[in-house]
Amino acid sequence: FGFAKAWFWSPEGDRIAFYKFNEERVKEFFMTEWGELYPEPIRFKYPKAGEQNSVVSIHVYHLESEEPKTMDVGEETDQYIPRINWTRDNDVLAIRRMNRLQNKQALMLANVVTGSTRTILTEESDTWIDVHDNLIFLSNGEQFITTSEKDGYNHVYLYNLEGEEIQQVTNGEWDVTELIGHDDREYRAFYVSAEESPLQRHLYSVRVDGKRKKKLTTKAGWNSINMSRDFKYYINSWSDFYSAPEVTLHRKNGREVRTIEDNKALQERITEYNYIEKEFTTFDVNGTTLNAFVLKPTDFDSAKKYPVLMYVYGGPGSQTVTRNFESRDRAIWHHYLANQGYMVVSVDNRGTGARGRQFKNQTYKQLGVLETQDQIAVAKQMAEMEHVDADRIGIWGWSYGGYMSTLSLAEG
The missing domain is CATH 3.40.50.1820 (Alpha/Beta hydrolase fold, catalytic domain)
Known part of the structure; x- marks a missing residue:
């Protein structure tokens, strides 16, 4: 599921949400460490396809009480918890739960004081559902944006905290490949998509009511974006199949501020070779x-x-x-x-x-x-x-x- 960190600080820094993996029922696999003279077997837990996985549970440790609280993720143990995210509310943790076939995913909100949860959004598919990090809770405390392929292409949607869809923010026969973030001051989302071509990536911004969409990158090719936390600036690493990366600093409206690295020397060198x-x-x-x-x-x-x-x-x-x-x-x-x-x-x-x-x-x-x-x-x-x-x-x-x-x- 593409993550290597299993603990997360709460917004106010007084709680830690974390995963716990119980591998007791997972069967062992072994490999041989050949060594310099004599080989030695190395045994480790390894669930093969269709075999039993770890039982995964979610907990929140409260620094003040020094006690962990277990979140209710349901009675089913043969499932995945591919993501957890803190909301803007220090008392509420978002948990995503997925079935073993990976074609049904539920978004739950957990009360970290009581451990109780409620499912606000369920997505089902006749094929797999991609796991992603495109989940952003807005500062108004009432809404969130996320992405879904439910209309046939990956797009941004706006929901309220009851899981009711308010607006499909982007649409068209192309995929949003990354949801960069949301500028709460301007009610505007930033995202990268393949709208120009599956071979290219470009940065766009749009209000979450779907209006005033703007393409921010101009040069054909591949744009990789690193945006500041306040959404006032972003660094763009642009390249094309025969052009070495050019790294530039931009304001949030797309206007270039300065070139950080033009890689002119590298461009000249590859021509020599x-x-x-x-x-x-x-x-x-x-x-x-x-x-x-x-x-x-x-x-x-x-x-x-x-x-x-x-x-x-x-x-x-x-x-x-x-x-x-x-x-x-x-x-x-x-x-x-x-x-x-x-x-x-x-x-x-x-x-x-x-x-x-x-x-x-x-x-x-x-x-x-x-x-x-x-x-x-x-x-x-x-x-x-x-x-x-x-x-x-x-x-x-x-x-x-x-x-x-x-x-x-x-x-x-």
Whole structure:
């Protein structure tokens, strides 16, 4: 669920909300630590798919009384508690509870003095529901904003504390990818979305009544935002597929204040090393249009045939085909290969992100099936291209991409 911290201070700093994990019923797994001479087994609790998980409970420690209070999360123990958040009220903790199939999530408000809870909002889906950090309680003490895919795309919604929807704040056939925050003085939310393209990210602001929407970033590409706590300024790290990150300071209305780092020296250096521009394209396979990028050798000749290495991750909600600058080891290796005469191709198969719920969630309960079909179909389509050596098409990936590579080799 993407978190590594299980305790949180209350707004007034006199209480700590925390998780407790009871692993008693979780079965043990073991691995071998080979050592210098003799191997030793290492045993640890490890719940496999379908087996019993830890029993998770939520507690609040009161510094004044020096006593913990247990929050009521229901009688069901085979469930998840993916998030807890303090509201603006020092006496109220928000708890999100999810079933084992991850297709039903309840937002509960807990009275941390008594431990009692009440469910104010329940969301259900025929596929999984994404866990996120997009939950903000407003300073008026009466409302909150969060995101949901319930209309087919991930959008911002305004609710009251009874869980009644007041307003769909954003709408359209595109996903909000991050809810940055809410300026209580101007009743305005800041968010990042893929409205321009699934390949790009831009910052917007909008009143929570859905009016006066404004795009704050102007340059095509990828914008990563770090906003000040008072929402007066933000730092933007912008990049494109062939442009190193430029870091700038802006006022909340988007006006640039100053450049913090232009990375001019890095930009000049990558030119010296034949850093190749990506070509963005699409493949029509299995009744779907898939986004892809291609790296070609600098001396590419369409009359020649080239070996192809496909790079895949392909996991739920992920993307490899984006207009952001990449400089880590895998990206540099891909550019090296292209300079050695290989074509490098990456395709975002069905199940990847920023294209709406239906595109992303169709792999629910069949992970690896549709994704593999898409990678194989693209490889077969490329094999028909005159400039591709059909006998030299390979695939590789890491983590979920390793799983995908193995399946593609086995089935394709």
